[in-house]
Amino acid sequence: MKKKLQFLGQVALLTGIYLLGNKIAAFAHLPVPGNVVGIILLYALLNLGVVPLEYVQDAADFLLRHLVFFFIPVAVDLMNWGSVFYRYGLALALAILISTILTFLGTGYIAQRLQKGEKPCPS
Amino acid sequence: MSQLMVLFTILLTVGAYLLSKALYLRYRHPLLNIVLLGAALVIATLLALNIPYQPYLPGRRIMTSLLGPATVGLAVPLYRQRSLLRRYAPAIVAGVGLGSLASMLVAGLIALAAGLPREVMLSVLPKSVTIPFAVEIARIHGGSPGLASAFVVATGTLGSVFGATLLTWAGIRDPVARGLALGTGAHGQGTAMAFMEGERQGSMAGLAMTLAGITTASIAPLMVRLLLSH
Numbered sequence: 479m480k481k482k483l484q485f486l487g488q489v490a491l492l493t494g495i496y497l498l499g500n501k502i503a504a505f506a507h508l509p510v511p512g513n514v515v516g517i518i519l520l521y522a523l524l525n526l527g528v529v530p531l532e533y534v535q536d537a538a539d540f541l542l543r544h545l546v547f548f549f550i551p552v553a554v555d556l557m558n559w560g561s562v563f564y565r566y567g568l569a570l571a572l573a574i575l576i577s578t579i580l581t582f583l584g585t586g587y588i589a590q591r592l593q594k595g596e597k598p599c600p601s
Numbered sequence: 602m603s604q605l606m607v608l609f610t611i612l613l614t615v616g617a618y619l620l621s622k623a624l625y626l627r628y629r630h631p632l633l634n635i636v637l638l639g640a641a642l643v644i645a646t647l648l649a650l651n652i653p654y655q656p657y658l659p660g661r662r663i664m665t666s667l668l669g670p671a672t673v674g675l676a677v678p679l680y681r682q683r684s685l686l687r688r689y690a691p692a693i694v695a696g697v698g699l700g701s702l703a704s705m706l707v708a709g710l711i712a713l714a715a716g717l718p719r720e721v722m723l724s725v726l727p728k729s730v731t732i733p734f735a736v737e738i739a740r741i742h743g744g745s746p747g748l749a750s751a752f753v754v755a756t757g758t759l760g761s762v763f764g765a766t767l768l769t770w771a772g773i774r775d776p777v778a779r780g781l782a783l784g785t786g787a788h789g790q791g792t793a794m795a796f797m798e799g800e801r802q803g804s805m806a807g808l809a810m811t812l813a814g815i816t817t818a819s820i821a822p823l824m825v826r827l828l829l830s831h
Contacts, residue, residue, distance in 0.1 A: 509822035513673060514814065514815050516669070517815065519676075524677075524680040525683070535677055541674050546635045546636060548667065551665055552746055553636050554647075554654075554661065562748065566721060572715070573725055577705075577707035578704070578728075578756050585703075586696075586768050586773035586778050587778075589692040589695065590774075592692040593778055
């Protein structure tokens with residue numbers, strides 16, 4: 479029982495930080511989403527020791543383990559978008575393919591260059 | 602009646618999640634994507650029962666109410682890995698920064714050149730970042746959350762099927778660089794592949810996934826202005 483209440487308290491704390499992130503983003507007219515502000519806020523609070531890891535980690539681990547669940551109802555929106563894939567499928571496929579290849583190569587090359595001092599391990 | 606509908610849509614979505622997850626865990630194939638498979642099951646059931654999209658919305662709102670708090674929870678793994686974050690700071694900043702920039706710029710320019718409608722173009726920009734960020738980035742700039750989530754899954758599937766091979770082919774063997782590329786280019790799906798390569802690759806990919814979301818959200822306003830000015 480106590481564990482359950484603690485867990486709910488952790489969810490409430492995460493929710494509070496999320497809502498605060500939204501408020502800050504709206505109040506300061508930031509062009510970034512509130513959830514991004516919320517992450518930065520929680521990361522700062524953890525580093526400053528204001529929020530100990532034990533206050534959020536059980537709820538965070540649980541929600542992150544099931545994060546994919548929350549994506550399904552969002553993706554159901556696709557029901558309204560069938561014609562877009564029909565009409566622009568090729569252009570979209572090219573945009574996604576080329577952009578993804580270049581992202582992989584760009585990140586991989588520059589990170590490897592900066593890592594040259596480190597010995598690569600054989601895994 | 603409408604409350605029954607809410608209950609039905611939620612149970613349907615939970616059932617679709619559990620089934621797709623069981624299938625994925627059984628076969629572990631990157632093409633068996635839980636998001637796409639789950640959404641396809643829900644859409645197919647709604648269509649078969651002649652239920653339009655509107656009645657799904659109240660249940661959708663209830664189910665996604667924890668998405669924001671869950672996303673904020675991504676700060677926890679970031680904090681746990683803070684020593685890696687410091688140790689590999691130059692590679693992380695440069696790799697994630699360049700990758701996020703390249704992803705949006707290239708996708709945006711191709712979408713622009715192909716004459717895609719504005720709403721579709723704005724939804725393809727955040728395709729390399731994990732869904733909770735992509736959905737919000739698309740929404741605040743005038744794109745569609747549903748489309749954005751589909752492009753994210755397409756990117757992640759592509760990246761998890763071909764990403765590791767592409768990196769090996771390009772001579773990128775350093776585990777830190779591989780992890781960063783998989784996380785920056787293919788978010789959570791790439792991170793899952795990186796963990797299969799090893800602990801180091803997986804941790805770096807997880808860091809890169811969250812940081813790419815933050816970076817992409819931060820440079821998106823400039824990118825949108827640049828692309829729409831033409």
